[in-house]
Amino acid sequence: MAWDAAGGSATLRDVAEVAGVSASTASRVLNNGGQGVSNDLSVRVRAVADALGYVSNQAARALRGHRSGVVLLASDPRTSSIAAMAAGMEEAGRERGVSVSIAAVGPDADAHLAVLRILRGMRPLALVVTSASFVGTESARILPELEAAKREGANVVFIGEHEYDFPAIRFDDVQIGRTVAAHMATLGRARPAILTSQGHPAIEGRTQGFLEGLTARGYDGESIPVESSEVSRAGGYASTNRLLRRRERPDMILAGNDVLAIGALHALRDADVEAPGDVALSGVDDIPIARDLTPALTTVSLPFLEAGRAALALALETSMPKDVHLNSTLVTRESA
Structure with a gap:
């Protein structure tokens, strides 16, 4: 038995042999979502497939010599x-x-890998990856x-x-944070606080910008409380409650995105x-509901x-692609 891990030419039979299962069991795990196969066995088969570079080749055989889409x-393709x-x-x-099509890569690395292997077999022209889809996943495996x-x-x-060796469409999240901080610093407030999410590249960049922008306008960056949570309404709500329990309650909050800000607004209320x-x-983000909140949300x-x-x-x-940098716009509304 021989395979080229780099080229992804291991067969389903190769995977089954190394994993110690039947070819039909390996197929159920890799091609049919693992229905009827125990979790431990599924993990073993996927690990072997990962190590051997196995790619489902049914679609590849059908499209041999062609690339499409x-x-x-x-x-989460449902977000605005x-x-x-x-x-x-x-x-x-x-x-x-x-x-153009959309693929939901799932909440974890195993689901992400399964989708990518199927897509490789379909031989697409290109894959466009949202940086946020890497949040919470094991990027070293993906x-x-x-x-x-x-x-x-x-x-x-x-x-x-992102930090990887691929071209990107970038928004300059650090500068976005600085822009928000510059506006918030004009409001005459003394005690800023920040809502962030560790491991989220965009929000971490905005947090860096918040701190740089506030420090540049005379605030003590070392004393600014920074609360981290998952990127959800519940996360923003919990982080804001922690801020409100501080001896010196903040009088302005800079949230890393609108979802966290919505959670903060509910906690304040x-x-x-x-x-x-x-x-x-x-x-930040100016999602559609931002303008319909009470008060309407100041955002980017x-x-x-x-x-x-x-x-x-x-x-x-087709040539060596370069990063594209896009501009953003501060939108001031009633919340700040």
Whole structure:
């Protein structure tokens, strides 16, 4: 038995032999979601497939010699930002005669890997990866799959900040944070606080910008409380409650995105703390509900539709592609 791990030419029978299972069991795990197979056995088969570089080749046989379509990978395709990116990609794809599809990569590394192996077998023209889809996953396991897809001829492009060797559509999250901080510093408030999420590249960049911007305007960066949570309404709510229990309650909160800010707004309301009277509040992203909140949320509008169009163009680039940097716009509303 021989295989080329780098080229992904291991067969299903190779995987089954090394994992000590039947070919039908390996197929159920790798091609049919593991239905009827125990979790321990599924983990073993996937680990072997990962080690051998196995790729489902049913679609590859059907499309041998051809590449088709660009795929957007996202952890949750239902979010407004992902929907806007997808719309931009689809618009640009229609103009260039290229089909665009969306793949939900799932909540963990195993699900992510399973989707990527299927996609590699389908031989796409390119994969567009949202940086947020890497949050909470084991990127060290996933990156080799993207690198293998690139070796096999598929361009790989990211949307958002990342540290990997792939071109990207970038929003400059640090500068976004500085812009928000510059505005919030004009409000005459003395006790700023920040809501962030560790491990989220965009929000971590914005947090760095918040601190740099506030420090540049005379605030003591060392004394600014920074509360971290998952990126959810519940996370923002819990972090804000922790801030409100501090001996010196903050009088302005800079949230790393609008979802955290919405959680903060609910926590303030439940604690009978008025926004913006007692606590000014800002977010980032300008999701559709931001303008309909009470008070309407001060935030930063990001060009997600334009990002999708730019990502499609970058994904089809045949020369050495360069990063594309997009501008954002501060939107001031009643919350700050």
